[in-house]
Amino acid sequence: MRKKLIAGNWKMFKTNSEALQLANQVKIKTTEISKTKIVMCPPFTALAAVADVVRGTKIGVGAQNLYWEKEGAFTAEISAGMIKSTGAAYVIIGHSERRQYFGETDATVNKRLISALENGLTAIVCVGETLNEREANVTRDVVGKQIRGAFNGITASDFSQIIVAYEPVWAIGTGKTATPDQAQEVHAYLRQVMADEKGREIAESLQILYGGSVKPENASELLSQKDIDGALVGGACLNADSFGAIIHSAEAL
């Protein structure tokens, strides 16, 4: 049985004092949670502070990106080793906002993933189609290509450190959620691609999260789909009440 995982992508929100407050509130609201894994992904500036707050709890901390070089003259970039040194154990890779605004490609996603794995971080690899692509009926082609590109050369033993997030671009921050059926269909397809590429065992154990306007009101229905193993939450993770409610919906399933 795959466990549920609820991850919060804070994006470019929260100063350090706000981050400490939110992390503490989430910690208090989730003391009873035992089955569901929780991960908070604050901005780089708050990683160490948030990691300190949740140390000793079951809450994990993740970064939202990394650069694949170990170190060097790469002004403003952050390496996997630096992330690890803050106490974070996760990293989001290939979020659609990175692809859209910062030129990330399947090839750079792959390089980032390799670096995350080499440094012992667990990667949350994001894929998803735009509205134009969905309307042109090419969703499967798009997410299939993204996932094959991301996992190029990645071997079976690495998959214990890999999570996938399906995030339709048209559902991110728009209030438009994929229906549970629409999401389930793509999740099942991604699992099929994984079975074809890496084998049935890896496909069956891989956690595939859904992301895109997940809220307390729609979380339970999405999370009860067979191939949806959790959520990557943006807007609703910035408030401890709504993030906590989503976590409790997962726990109740």
Ligand code: PGA
């Ligand atoms: P949203 O963002 O929940 O605000 O739609 C999700 C994401 O971008 O990970």
